[in-house]
Amino acid sequence: MVASKRTHVAVGVILNPDGQVFISRRHAHLHQGNKWEFPGGKVEAGEDVYQALCRELLEECNIQVKTAAPFTLISHDYPDKQVLLDVWLVTAFSGQPQQQEGQEWRWVARHELTAYPFPVANEIIIERLQDAPEMLGAKG
Numbered sequence: 001m002v003a004s005k006r007t008h009v010a011v012g013v014i015l016n017p018d019g020q021v022f023i024s025r026r027h028a029h030l031h032q033g034n035k036w037e038f039p040g041g042k043v044e045a046g047e048d049v050y051q052a053l054c055r056e057l058l059e060e061c062n063i064q065v066k067t068a069a070p071f072t073l074i075s076h077d078y079p080d081k082q083v084l085l086d087v088w089l090v091t092a093f094s095g096q097p098q099q100q101e102g103q104e105w106r107w108v109a110r111h112e113l114t115a116y117p118f119p120v121a122n123e124i125i126i127e128r129l130q131d132a133p134e135m136l137g138a139k140g
């Protein structure tokens with residue numbers, strides 16, 4: 001049997017001081033197109049996941065990560081692709097996040113996340129974001 005290739009993805013749940021989360025909408029032509037997402041992307045060769053997180057959030061949202069902590073790790077098999085989502089909570093950053101790649105984006109309250117279509121793999125992230133208020137307080 002040939003070992004399958006799982007794509008390691010660094011994902012950032014960016015929280016602002018009001019406790020809102022930054023989300024954007026994937027372009028239609030991409031895998032999981034038109035779904036909402038947390039910014040992030042593939043970990044490249046020679047990078048660790050934190051480096052990939054910082055690079056992707058700079059490229060996609062134009063912020064510099066100052067404080068981030070691992071939140072959850074999700075291994076998910078889509079019919080067409082296998083991913084490992086390495087999800088981090090980003091609680092301090094410099095710059096004002098703005099989507100850099102022409103995608104729709106917005107800040108939403110955590111309880112509003114359930115109203116947006118996300119990829120199936122994200123369900124557990126969104127659940128955990130409802131449940132963990134003590135971890136999510138805005139940090140000064």
Ligand SMILES: Nc1nc2c([nH]c(=O)n2[C@H]2C[C@H](O)[C@@H](COP(=O)(O)OP(=O)(O)OP(=O)(O)O)O2)c(=O)[nH]1
Binds near residue numbers: 041119120122
């Ligand atoms: N960024 C991101 N990717 C997600 C989420 N949920 C989810 O299943 N994925 C999947 C979709 C993709 O198959 C993969 C990440 O791919 P990506 O398109 O963001 O990767 P990338 O930014 O490096 O893209 P590229 O430049 O190589 O095209 O992870 C999510 O919340 N955020």
Ligand SMILES: [Mg+2]
Binds near residue numbers: 039042
């Ligand atoms: Mg991406």
